[in-house]
Every structure is written in structure tokens, then in C-alpha cells.
Amino acid sequence: MPCTEKRARLLLRQARAVVHRRAPFTIRLKDRSVADSALQPVVLKLDPGSKTTGVALARAADTPDGSVHHALHLAEITHKGALIAERMRKRAQARQRRRTANLRYRAPRFDNRRRSAGWLTPSMRSRLDNLLTWARRYGRWAPIHSIELEHVRFDTQLLQNPEISGAAYQRGDLYDYELWHYLLEKWGRACVYCGATNLPLERDHIIPRSRGGSDRASNLTVACRRCNQDKGDRTASEYGYPEVQARARVPLADVAAVNTLRWALRNRLQALGITVGCWSGGRTHWNRVRFGLPKTHAIDALCVGQLVGVRGDDVPVLGVRAMGRGAYCRTRYTRYGFPRGYLLRQKHVHGFATGDLVRAELPAGKHAGVHIGRVAVRASGSFRVGTVDGISWRHCRLLQRADGYEYAWKGGVALPPQP
Numbered sequence: 158m159p160c161t162e163k164r165a166r167l168l169l170r171q172a173r174a175v176v177h178r179r180a181p182f183t184i185r186l187k188d189r190s191v192a193d194s195a196l197q198p199v200v201l202k203l204d205p206g207s208k209t210t211g212v213a214l215a216r217a218a219d220t221p222d223g224s225v226h227h228a229l230h231l232a233e234i235t236h237k238g239a240l241i242a243e244r245m246r247k248r249a250q251a252r253q254r255r256r257t258a259n260l261r262y263r264a265p266r267f268d269n270r271r272r273s274a275g276w277l278t279p280s281m282r283s284r285l286d287n288l289l290t291w292a293r294r295y296g297r298w299a300p301i302h303s304i305e306l307e308h309v310r311f312d313t314q315l316l317q318n319p320e321i322s323g324a325a326y327q328r329g330d331l332y333d334y335e336l337w338h339y340l341l342e343k344w345g346r347a348c349v350y351c352g353a354t355n356l357p358l359e360r361d362h363i364i365p366r367s368r369g370g371s372d373r374a375s376n377l378t379v380a381c382r383r384c385n386q387d388k389g390d391r392t393a394s395e396y397g398y399p400e401v402q403a404r405a406r407v408p409l410a411d412v413a414a415v416n417t418l419r420w421a422l423r424n425r426l427q428a429l430g431i432t433v434g435c436w437s438g439g440r441t442h443w444n445r446v447r448f449g450l451p452k453t454h455a456i457d458a459l460c461v462g463q464l465v466g467v468r469g470d471d472v473p474v475l476g477v478r479a480m481g482r483g484a485y486c487r488t489r490y491t492r493y494g495f496p497r498g499y500l501l502r503q504k505h506v507h508g509f510a511t512g513d514l515v516r517a518e519l520p521a522g523k524h525a526g527v528h529i530g531r532v533a534v535r536a537s538g539s540f541r542v543g544t545v546d547g548i549s550w551r552h553c554r555l556l557q558r559a560d561g562y563e564y565a566w567k568g569g570v571a572l573p574p575q576p
């Protein structure tokens with residue numbers, strides 16, 4: 158069960174616990190087992206993004222009004238999707254050259270390549286695997302009771318039938334947020350009249366309200382302020398855009414609300430055997446604005462789901478960056494493509510591998526002092542720790558083995574304090 162820093166310090170000082178991991182800092186109690194411990198249900202909350210995913214561990218407390226989530230741990234996972242795409246491109250180029258160098262051009266005979274169902278691009282696979290890795294890890298370290306996932310960008314079904322869904326979904330604030338996310342997706346996040354994307358967009362009535370146009374999604378589009386005012390009380394057809402008016406009547410298909418990654422993520426998380434709650438991005442946004450919180454990935458994750466409030470005591474955010482586990486290629490190239498040098502065959506040097514978290518204590522010299530960070534090993538035994546180069550392996554002590562991620566603590570976020 159996640160505890161405060163002070164409690165962890167006391168448990169360690171009394172030798173009732175041992176350090177299990179440095180990042181995220183995890184201790185293991187020696188004098189108690191799960192069977193004789195009182196655990197509260199912990200919710201794992203995920204807000205998947207293409208570059209960064211917000212993660213929150215929260216304790217759910219039920220109040221008469223609804224559920225309040227107390228933040229216990231916040232993290233932001235930075236993916237390496239762009240790096241993977243770049244490496245795949247380089248590999249394809251190298252193979253292309255190897256196949257065609259010194260040969261005349263021959264047209265491809267036929268395309269017999271097939272992709273299996275549910276295939277994801279390598280960069281998307283890496284994002285998915287990162288999230289599953291962390292869901293499993295948190296499941297080992299904390300009593301995860303359920304997972305709350307931002308699964309869709311907006312709630313299409315409820316948008317089509319706002320009346321069926323109860324008081325919370327009447328034409329209130331939440332409806333507006335869901336509607337706005339829906340409109341942005343449907344109209345491609347650009348002014349439908351002039352195509353501007355770098356301006357603030359606003360909702361535009363295709364048939365103006367002054368002429369009996371409704372507030373339903375089928376009569377709304379997104380436009381920049383200038384076009385919106387220029388259009389005035391004309392319909393989109395009269396303004397010269399009949400295609401906009403025709404497209405407005407066609408609702409956006411449900412599939413557009415969910416991207417491939419989020420579908421795959423939901424299915425794989427459900428396969429872990431934990432209850433997965435699926436929520437829309439519109440609701441997250443609505444919650445965050447209602448609670449008056451700034452936009453960060455971790456806070457977005459905390460705001461996922463059906464909530465009446467979030468609490469927390471200056472919870473720091475753990476930055477987790479996907480680094481991989483080294484490359485297969487052993488040759489270093491100059492920028493002209495000539496081999497410059499060769500990397501080591503073996504991963505370990507004096508028991509250290511590149512990526513291990515180490516503590517180096519230098520007694521003297523230019524860099525005298527303590528350095529903690531990821532190590533980069535050399536066969537000579539002269540390592541780099543963090544940004545300091547030329548540290549002998551004799552001064553290094555292993556803190557945590559490389560596990561494919563780099564860790565850094567970011568400042569805390571101000572949340573309403575726990576009562």
C-alpha cells in the first residue's frame with residue numbers, strides 16, 4: 158500500500174522494511190504479509206498520449222456526492238515512438254541499398270506481403286508495450302483494484318442521445334465538452350471555411366440560430382472567429398460552402414472516436430484480469446477545468462473517470478523515459494556512412510551494464526564528490542555516470558539494474574489538500 162515518505166523512512170530505520178527499488182521508490186515490509194495487512198483499493202489511471210502518457214495511482218474514497226480520488230503517485234511515461242520510426246526508416250534504406258546496389262532496376266513482380274489482424278506499427282507497439290509493462294509493474298507493487306482508462310476522445314453514443322443518459326448528461330457543461338471534442342474530430346481541427354489551424358476555433362451554426370437552426374451536433378461546425386463573423390446570419394450554403402452543409406448531416410462513425418492504440422490497450426488490459434473502466438477525453442477535460450487544475454499529463458490521468466473531486470499532498474511526478482535496452486548494431490558510423498569504430502560484444506563490464514543506475518563516489522580530482530545516474534560502460538573500465546565522464550568502475554556502486562527506462566523526479570503539483 159503506497160505510504161508517505163516519512164512512514165517509509167521510519168520503517169526503514171526500524172529495519173522493518175528493505176528497499177526493493179529506487180525508482181519508483183518501493184520498499185518491502187519484512188514483518189508482514191499481504192494476508193495480515195489492511196489494504197485499501199488503489200485505482201490505476203491512464204491517459205494515453207502519442208508522446209507522453211500520464212499515470213496516476215489514486216485511492217478512491219466515496220463521499221455522499223460521489224467518488225473522490227486521492228493521488229498517491231503520479232508519473233509521466235515518455236515514449237520513443239519517433240525514434241523507432243526513424244530507426245525503421247534507416248533500416249529500410251540500408252536493406253534497399255543492399256538489395257539494389259550494383260544491379261539494374263527491376264520492377265517488383267507481385268506483392269505477396271500480408272499483415273496479421275490487429276497488426277500495429279512498431280512505434281505504436283512500443284507505446285502499447287510500455288503501458289502494459291507499467292500496468293503490470295504497478296500491479297506488483299500496489300494493490301491495484303481497478304484501472305480507469307481514457308479510452309475514447311468523446312462519447313458518440315451519448316452525444317447522439319443526450320436525453321437517455323440521466324441528469325449528469327443533460328445539456329450541461331459535460332455535454333459541451335464532449336460536443337466540442339466531437340466537432341474538432343469531425344471537422345479535422347481546422348476552420349472549415351478558410352482552413353486555418355493556428356487560430357483559436359469556435360463553434361459555428363451552419364443554419365444560424367436566428368433562422369431556426371438547432372444546437373445539435375448535426376448543425377454545428379468549427380470556424381475561426383473571422384470566418385464566423387464574416388458569415389453572419391447566412392447559412393453555410395449561402396456563404397458559398399454547400400459541401401460543409403451536406404457533410405454536417407452525416408454523423409462521425411464511432412470508430413473515429415477511438416484510435417487503434419487505445420483499442421488494443423483496452424483489450425490487453427482487460428486480459429490482465431483487472432476491471433477496466435473506459436472514459437472519454439471530454440470528461441477528463443471537463444473534470445480538470447471544473448477542479449481548476451493545470452494541464453499536465455499526470456493531472457489529466459488523475460482526472461479520468463466519474464469524479465466529484467481530486468485530492469493530494471504535494472505529490473511529485475516521476476518522469477519515466479523509455480530508453481530501450483541497447484542496439485543490435487555493433488558498428489558506429491561517421492556522418493558519411495563509413496565505419497568509425499565498433500561497440501562491445503558483451504553487455505557487462507566489471508558487473509555493470511550501460512543503463513544501470515549507479516552511485517559513484519569520487520574521493521579526489523576534478524569531479525570529486527557523489528554522482529548518481531545512468532552509467533555508460535567502456536571495456537577500459539572508465540565509465541560515464543550521468544554527464545560526468547572518465548569515472549573508474551572501482552568508484553561505482555550499483556543501485557538498480559537497467560530496465561529499459563530512465564527516471565527523473567519532477568516538481569510536485571499543487572492539488573487540493575487531503576482533509
Ligand SMILES: [Zn+2]
Nearest residue numbers: 348351381384
Ligand atoms: Zn476561417
